[in-house]
Amino acid sequence: xxxxxxxxxxxxxxxxxxxxxxxxxxxxxxxxxxxxxxxxxxxxxxxxxxxxxxxxxxxxxxxxxxxxxxxxxxxxxxxxxxxxxxxxxxxxxxxxxxxxxxxxxxxxxxxxxxxxxxxxxxxxxxxxxxxxxxxxxxxxxxxxxxxxxxxxxxxxxxxxxxxxxxxxxxxxxxxxxxxxxxxxxxxxxxxxxxxxxxxxxxxxxxxxxxxxxxxxxxxxxxxxxxxxxxxxxxxxxxxxxxxxxxxxxxxxxxxxxxxxxxxxxxxxxxxxxxxxxxxxxxxxxxxxxxxxxxxxxxxxxxxxxxxxxxxxxxxxxxxxxxxxxxxxxxxxxxxxxxxxxxxxxxxxxxxxxxxxxxxxxxxxxxxxxxxxxxxxxxxxxxxxxxxxxxxxxxxxxxxxxxxxxxxxxxxxxxxxxxxxxxxxxxxxxxxxxxxxxxxxxxxxxxxxxxxxxxxxxxxxxxxxxxxxxxxxxxxxxxxxxxxxxxxxxxxxxxxxxxxxxxxxxxxx
Numbered sequence: 034x035x036x037x038x039x040x041x042x043x044x045x046x047x048x049x050x051x052x053x054x055x056x057x058x059x060x061x062x063x064x065x066x067x068x069x070x071x072x073x074x075x076x077x078x079x080x081x082x083x084x085x086x087x088x089x090x091x092x093x094x095x096x097x098x099x100x101x102x103x104x105x106x107x108x109x110x111x112x113x114x115x116x117x118x119x120x121x122x123x124x125x126x127x128x129x130x131x132x133x134x135x136x137x138x139x140x141x142x143x144x145x146x147x148x149x150x151x152x153x154x155x156x157x158x159x160x161x162x163x164x165x166x167x168x169x170x171x172x173x174x175x176x177x178x179x180x181x182x183x184x185x186x187x188x189x190x191x192x193x194x195x196x197x198x199x200x201x202x203x204x205x206x207x208x209x210x211x212x213x214x215x216x217x218x219x220x221x222x223x224x225x226x227x228x229x230x231x232x233x234x235x236x237x238x239x240x241x242x243x244x245x246x247x248x249x250x251x252x253x254x255x256x257x258x259x260x261x262x263x264x265x266x267x268x269x270x271x272x273x274x275x276x277x278x279x280x281x282x283x284x285x286x287x288x289x290x291x292x293x294x295x296x297x298x299x300x301x302x303x304x305x306x307x308x309x310x311x312x313x314x315x316x317x318x319x320x321x322x323x324x325x326x327x328x329x330x331x332x333x334x335x336x337x338x339x340x341x342x343x344x345x346x347x348x349x350x351x352x353x354x355x356x357x358x359x360x361x362x363x364x365x366x367x368x369x370x371x372x373x374x375x376x377x378x379x380x381x382x383x384x385x386x387x388x389x390x391x392x393x394x395x396x397x398x399x400x401x402x403x404x405x406x407x408x409x410x411x412x413x414x415x416x417x418x419x420x421x422x423x424x425x426x427x428x429x430x431x432x433x434x435x436x437x438x439x440x441x442x443x444x445x446x447x448x449x450x451x452x453x454x455x456x457x458x459x460x461x462x463x464x465x466x467x468x469x470x471x472x473x474x475x476x477x478x479x480x481x482x483x484x485x486x487x488x489x490x491x492x493x494x495x496x497x498x499x500x501x502x503x504x505x506x507x508x509x510x511x512x513x514x515x516x517x518x519x520x521x522x523x524x525x526x527x528x529x530x531x532x533x534x535x536x537x538x539x540x541x
Contacts, residue, residue, distance in 0.1 A: 034416060035254040035434065035530075040229055042532030043198040043211050048089060048108075048156040050533060053523040055437045057155055060533070061103065061195070063090045066154045073154065078132065078147045085149045089156075091140040094218035097163050098191030098199040105136040107161035110168050112144075115159070119176040121456025126442055126449075127159055150478035151486065152438070166192045176456060197222040197536050207231055220536040227535075233411060234383040235260060242514065243268070252277060252513030253530050257386030258320045261512030275513045276320060279526025280329050280437070283321070285378075285504040286420070286429040289464040293374055294427065298356040300501040303428075304342050305349035306401035312393055313507055316386065324505035326497040327433065327441055331508075331526075334438050334490040339498050349401050358402070366402035375404040377427035379419070382409035387430055390506075420462045421451055429462070432509060434528040442474045445502060465502035517541070 046061045059065045066072035066087045078084040095103035114120050115128035122128065133145040146153060163183075171178045183190055188203045197217045202210035208230040213222060230247055232238040235256055241247045242264075250256050256264065258276060265274040285303075293299050313321045322330060325339045358366035358374050366374040378395065380387040388409065395405040405428075410419060419425050433444060443449045447466040449459035473493045480486040513524050513531075520541040522531050 036231075036412075038528070039251055039253050039530045039532050040200075040209055040211075042196070042530040043227060043535050044194040044196045044200055044214070045160065046095065046195050046533075047158075047160040049154060050529045051155075051436050051525070051527055052529075053525045053531075053534070055525075055527065057152070061092060061095055061160070063092055075149060076145070078145070080147070082147060083149050084145060084147050085153055087144045087146065087153055088137075089142055089144070091161075093140065095195060096216040096218060098194040098214050098216050100216050101163070101165060101192060102139070103161050103195050104139050104164075105142045106139075106164045108142050108159075109134055109136055110164035110171075111159060111162040114162065114167075114171050114175070114178070117175050119456060120171070121176070121179045121458045126446075127157065131159075148479050149481065151481050151483075152478065155436070157436075161195070163192050166190065179456060191216070198227060222536045223539050233381075235385040239264060242272075248516050249519060250512075250514040251531070252511035252524055256512050256514060257317070257384075258510050258512045259317050260385065261514055262318055262320070264514065271517060273515045273517060275515070275524060276510045277513060277524035277526045278322065278331060278508065278510045279524075280332065280435045280439070280528070281432050281509040281511065281526075282324060282327050282329070282435070283430070283432045283506045283509050284324065284327070285506065286425070286431070287463045287465075287501065287503055288423070288425055288427055288429075289466075289502075290423075291376070291427055293358075293368075293376070296356050297500055298352040299358070299374075300504065302349040302352040302356075302401065303398065303403065304501060304504050305345045305352070306403070307394055307397050307504075308344040309506060310344065312390060316389055316393070317507075320510050321507035322510075323507050326494045326505060327435075327444075327503070328490065328494055328497075329508050332438060334487055336487075336491040336494045338491070339494050342498075346401060353402065360402050364399070364402060365404050373404060374402065375406060377425065378405040378407050378430070379415065379425050379428065380409055380430040381412045381415050383411070390430065421457050423451055423462055423464065425462075428504070430506075436528050439528075440474060440477050442478075445497075446471050446474045463502060465500075467496065467500065467502075470496055470502075 048061045050058060050060045052058045072088040074086055076084050076086050091103055097103060112134045115122045130146050130148060131144050132147050135143040137143060166183050184193055188200055191199050194214055197214055198211035199214040200209055201212045208228055211227045213225055232241060242250055261274050287294050287300060289295055309323055313319060323341050325341050328335045353366055357368050361367045378391055380391060391407050398405050420429060443460040445465055449461040450464050451457040451459045473489055477486060477489045480489060515522060518541050521537040521539045523534060524531055
């Protein structure tokens with residue numbers, strides 16, 4: 034998903050983004066809607082509830098790569114496809130809330146939302162799709178459209194791309210080639226061609242960088258910080274390394290359908306018996322920030338009163354004893370039925386840092402009487418199939434990337450548990466269900482008073498720390514590695530990739 038976002042940053046332009054300074058800004062629209070400038074206005078929904086209408090006007094110079102203007106019809110199509118449950122778009126709450134869309138003229142739409150939220154102007158993943166290419170495909174088969182869009186089958190079609198670059202070549206398993214988009218009317222990008230290579234093994238990634246086969250490593254999904262730091266010590270004359278702390282939450286998703294993991298005491302024992310501070314110190318040179326919940330200390334809504342769970346094997350043992358898991362003759366705990374406390378531990382194959390963390394966790398948990406069975410998959414399988422269809426059998430290590438004050442509805446709300454009936458939309462892969470958490474996730478966006486909203490956020494974090502829907506590890510700092518001749522890249526530390534500002538990249 035991070036790779037997709039990075040590549041799309043070169044080739045598509047969303048309506049709104051959070052910029053490198055963490056401010057919400059227009060990218061494809063002319064003016065950010067506010068209540069003050071009249072582009073947003075309170076209204077009453079047809080059901081009599083408080084709502085809001087938001088007006089977006091597209092930039093006059095926005096073009097698809099075939100020269101067709103990016104239009105209000107492209108936004109209408111994206112909205113219609115997202116509203117259709119069979120399509121299976123990832124985040125369903127926006128499309129449910131946006132109950133009506135009016136096309137005012139070729140460049141202007143009015144969205145009618147059924148609730149007033151503090152971030153109503155942030156459009157997130159809602160962005161135009163080229164209706165003149167995609168609408169016939171969707172109308173023919175809404176359920177199958179998700180995997181048979183022109184983006185999947187005609188990736189080099191210029192009409193799909195609205196950014197400074199367009200995709201001109203795809204080499205499966207090898208990379209993507211982008212070239213300047215002749216229809217682009219914004220600031221001219223410096224480079225005629227950009228090639229993004231697929232290197233799933235971080236050791237091979239470093240080797241290719243040193244051999245000159247690649248020029249830079251994107252921080253969004255590149256070298257782990259400890260590997261980048263070692264590289265910097267050897268090659269600082271040749272490369273610049275910038276470490277950007279950010280809203281990147283490394284964690285272990287917990288499969289709640291697993292009988293042992295359904296018990297909060299077992300989840301708590303797993304966290305207490307993992308010496309995360311030692312892992313960060315030894316494997317990451319102390320450059321990662323330990324997580325208490327999914328809310329980063331850099332986020333304005335972080336609650337510092339939630340204590341960091343330390344390493345406490347004695348308490349972990351007491352919790353496991355209380356949960357009915359006692360040590361067997363081989364040291365692994367068993368329940369009354371004689372079943373071993375054995376959990377599958379998965380992550381992305383080829384990521385040297387994550388695989389090292391797995392080995393350390395496996396040893397620490399064995400000391401606690403918990404067996405961890407390591408089974409890894411290539412990212413394209415791990416994310417596209419195993420996680421999205423909830424096929425993992427225990428714990429899954431990966432990272433979520435969020436926006437500033439990003440409400441984690443898609444990962445924590447019970448309505449976001451992927452099911453076949455919903456065409457596997459939603460990102461609550463672990464199957465977490467909590468009525469109070471659901472209520473908080475619905476209340477936080479609609480609380481406009483920041484002080485009152487902070488109290489709701491505090492309660493969310495308290496529940497998270499107690500129930501552990503996922504096991505928090507740390508917040509990553511991304512390591513961006515650039516050649517000394519490259520300038521103009523601005524790391525963001527959040528979900529909007531540096532590639533969205535590629536027209537600023539220059540040869541020094």
